[in-house]
Amino acid sequence: xxxxxxxxxxxxLSPGERATLSCRASQSxxxxxxxxxxxxxxxxxxxxxxxxxxxxPGIPARFSGSGSGTDFALTISxxxxxxxxxxxxxxxxTSLYTFGQGTKLEI
Amino acid sequence: xxxxxxxxxxxxxxxxxxxxxxxxxxFTFSNFWLNWVRQAPGKGLEWVAxxxxxxxxxxxxxxxxxxxxxxxxxxKNSLYLQMNSLRAEDTAVYYCGRWNFALDMWGQGTMxxxxx
Numbered sequence: 227x228x229x230x231x232x233x234x235x236x237x238x239l240s241p242g243e244r245a246t247l248s249c250r251a252s253q254s255x256x257x258x259x260x261x262x263x264x265x266x267x268x269x270x271x272x273x274x275x276x277x278x279x280x281x282x283p284g285i286p287a288r289f290s291g292s293g294s295g296t297d298f299a300l301t302i303s304x305x306x307x308x309x310x311x312x313x314x315x316x317x318x319x320t321s322l323y324t325f326g327q328g329t330k331l332e333i
Numbered sequence: 334x335x336x337x338x339x340x341x342x343x344x345x346x347x348x349x350x351x352x353x354x355x356x357x358x359x360f361t362f363s364n365f366w367l368n369w370v371r372q373a374p375g376k377g378l379e380w381v382a383x384x385x386x387x388x389x390x391x392x393x394x395x396x397x398x399x400x401x402x403x404x405x406x407x408x409k410n411s412l413y414l415q416m417n418s419l420r421a422e423d424t425a426v427y428y429c430g431r432w433n434f435a436l437d438m439w440g441q442g443t444m445x446x447x448x449x
Contacts, residue, residue, distance in 0.1 A: 227395070261435035263378075270428055270439035271378065277434060314378050316435070321392045323368070323380040 228252055228317050230326035237331050245302040247329045249315035254295045256319035262291055262300045265328075266311045274313075275300060305331075335359030335438060337429050342443030349419050349447070355412040355429030355440055363387075363407040366432035369414050371425035372442075379425075382414065383432065396422075419447045 229252040239245055249260065258278040263271035273282045275291035278298055288303040302309055310333055315326040341353040355367070369381040382393045382403040391403050402415040412429050424447045430436035 263436070265378075270441060271436070272439070273435040273437050275435075276437075280434070282435065282437065312377075316378075316380070318432075318435075322394060323383070325370075325378040325380060328377040 227322050228255065228320055228324055230315055230317055230324055232313075232315060232326035232329045234329060235327075237329060238333070239305055239331065240333065241305050241307055243305050245305055245309075245331060247300040247313055247315075247331070249293075249298040249300070249326050251296045251298070251317060254319075255298075255317045258294050258298075259318040260291070260293070260298045261316045261318070262289075263314045263316065264309075264311050265314065271314065302331075307333075335431075337431065337438055337440035339427065339429050339440040339443040342427065342445045344446045344448065345419055346449050347420060347447055350415070350417045351419065351445060353414040353416065353427055353429075353443060353445070355414075357410045357412070357431075360431070360438075362410040367403075367405060367412045368430045368432055368436060369403060369412075370428045370430055370436070370439075371423075371445075372428070373422075373425040376425075381427070384412070416445070419445075421447050423447050 231250045233248045260278045262275040265271040279291045290301045312328045338356045368383040384391050384403045400418045404413045426442040428442045429440045431438040
């Protein structure tokens with residue numbers, strides 16, 4: 227199985243700053259099939275990015291994804307107050323999907 | 334737009350069984366792979382299982398293989414997860430999710446608690 231390791235575990239920033247979240251895979255992810263999700267307390271996750279760099283419908287342009295092979299990143303260009311949440315990466319390059327352990331983005 | 338609604342979560346004793354359901358509406362159910370994802374209290378997301386459009390392909394995380402069975406009824410627009418031999422570590426909120434390049438639609442989740 228592919229293990230995804232997210233870093234940092236917690237990221238403390240302020241509104242208006244830039245956030246970069248990392249996701250490293252234990253082996254190359256086929257076709258860069260990596261997605262990013264945002265989860266707020268008491269809510270189901272929502273997809274932000276799929277196929278490493280494609281923004282999901284309705285997601286603001288300040289969210290962008292990048293990377294290939296084993297190293298992927300989610301960047302939020304200018305943090306808004308509603309962006310403070312937990313973020314997960316997920317791979318679907320193999321039949322057994324896996325999630326990273328999450329990065330908490332806090333003020 | 335569509336929605337997914339899970340049900341069936343409950344308190345169950347270790348070794349017991351439970352069947353979760355996920356009712357879909359507002360989209361062509363039979364066109365999509367479907368997934369179960371769980372989240373233990375205070376923990377991260379764990380992908381559990383998925384099933385293809387006609388139910389002929391099913392995949393499971395190693396920790397539930399042989400204990401959980403995913404199935405679907407396209408005539409009823411419903412997804413199921415039969416959970417047997419439940420363990421304390423299966424305690425979690427269980428979400429169903431539609432796969433469309435990613436998990437683009439999620440239910441609100443149903444809580445399963447395994448405890449004596």
